[in-house]
Amino acid sequence: AQRVTQPEKLLSVFKGAPVELKCNYSYSGSPELFWYVQYSRQRLQLLLRHISRESIKGFTADLNKGETSFHLKKPFAQEEDSAMYYCALINNAGNMLTFGGGTRLMVKP
Amino acid sequence: EAGVTQFPSHSVIEKGQTVTLRCDPISGHDNLYWYRRVMGKEIKFLLHFVKESKQDESGMPNNRFLAERTGGTYSTLKVQPAELEDSGVYFCASSQLGTGNYGYTFGSGTRLTVV
Known part of the structure; x- marks a missing residue:
């Protein structure tokens, strides 16, 4: 069975501080992982996916198969980064996302 | 292009009543979740349509939930009778x-x- 764990429900940092949102997963196959973000009063949207190794809005995430982790990082947090962040894993069929519980990031001025 | 539209945005009903939720996908999107x-x-998967066919409904919690996608366009999710949970x-x-998750729009x- 696939499972995604986000140990922190809330993460509060000051503007300009580094931020790391933790995500661990368990999956028997080759994992494909994603980070989704939901800003206040907006819909859930894809932030980045590990397969494309991209940086979006200054965020990066590296898949660490040894530690089964896919932590989301940003060196300097901005107030507009405040949102709910969800780590997700997709099954081999490509049709079912398994989400973590989400982490609320609050960036204080 | 118009995004995925859901209606209503909020619904308050009494236990035992019926509610129908509607989803209009992006035009041309055959996959609907x-x-x-x-x-x-956590956010949990309920089911997946490919056009009008249910491809995977393994996440549906029980038979009080009924999803349809007649004609392969919009979809409805009916809960009857609704319970507190x-x-x-x-x-x-x-x-x-063919895009799997790469093109999900919520x-x-x-x-x-x-x-």
Whole structure:
């Protein structure tokens, strides 16, 4: 069975501080992982996916198969980064996302 | 292009009543998914349509839930009769065939409250 764990429900940092949102997963196959973000009063949207190794809005995430982790990082947090962040894993069929519980990031001025 | 539209945005009903949620996917998206987040829990998969066919409904919690996608366009999710534990946010997403998750677009969700 696939499972995604986000140990922190809330993460509060000051503007300009580094931020790391933790995500661990368990999956028997080759994992494909994603980070989704939901800003206040907006819909859930894809932030980045590990397969494309991209940086979006200054965020990066590296898949660490040894530690089964896919932590989301940003060196300097901005107030507009405040949102709910969800780590997700997709099954081999490509049709079912398994989400973590989400982490609320609050960036204080 | 118009995004994924869900209606209503909020619904408050009494236990035992029936509620129907609607999702209009992006035009041309054959894949349509339903997810939900109940209070304090993770967002969980409910089911997946490819056009009008149910490809995977393994996440449907019980037979009080019925999803349809007649004609392969919009989809409805009916809860009958509703129970208190059905309260939560119901999300719909769509994508083009062959894109799997790479092209998921989510709707804003319907917040269902059963009292």
